[in-house]
Amino acid sequence: MHEMSIAAAVVEQVDTAAREHGAPAVARVRLRVGELAGVVPEALDFCFELACTGTLVEGAALDTEPVAARARCAPCGVEWAVGMPPDLACPDCRRGSGVELLSGRELQILDVQWAGPSGAPAEQKG
Incomplete structure (x- = not known):
């Protein structure tokens, strides 16, 4: 399932960025996913949740923006x-x-929203 490798790569990049920015956690990750990228959205959601375990991204929402x-x-x-x-x-x-x-082949991180100390959404990075 290539959605797991995609999810793991996204989580690794976002977790690294969160640590570099001193963010306590991540509230939301937004991805742009092309129709021809070969990604099954439901599988990506499932894999993203698994890949987040034990990272600063754990508990973050994943929003995907489809591209025709x-x-x-x-x-x-x-x-x-x-x-x-x-x-x-x-x-x-x-x-x-x-x-x-x-x-239609896009697969990119659009932006990330850090969570504040209380876990509430804070700063957004594009």
Whole structure:
């Protein structure tokens, strides 16, 4: 399950950042996840909770922002939603070459919200 390796990497990065900033804990982590990143949101939620155990991220909420897959045909300039399963043939000229994937593969930490000493949300880092 590659969601566990993703969750572990996110938790490691956020835990390290929290320690470097002297944060007592993390309240929330926001991720941007592309439609083509191959991530099952429910599996990522489950793995994130497991990966947080024993870290400053334990108990933090995980929010994921989905990003739709979009492509553009270089020869004719048409943009379209790729969908699932991905259709990378231009819907206008039906060419498959010269197609640029504009979005949908994202997997990034958008921001982190530290928890204050009481556990309440405090500062937000982007």
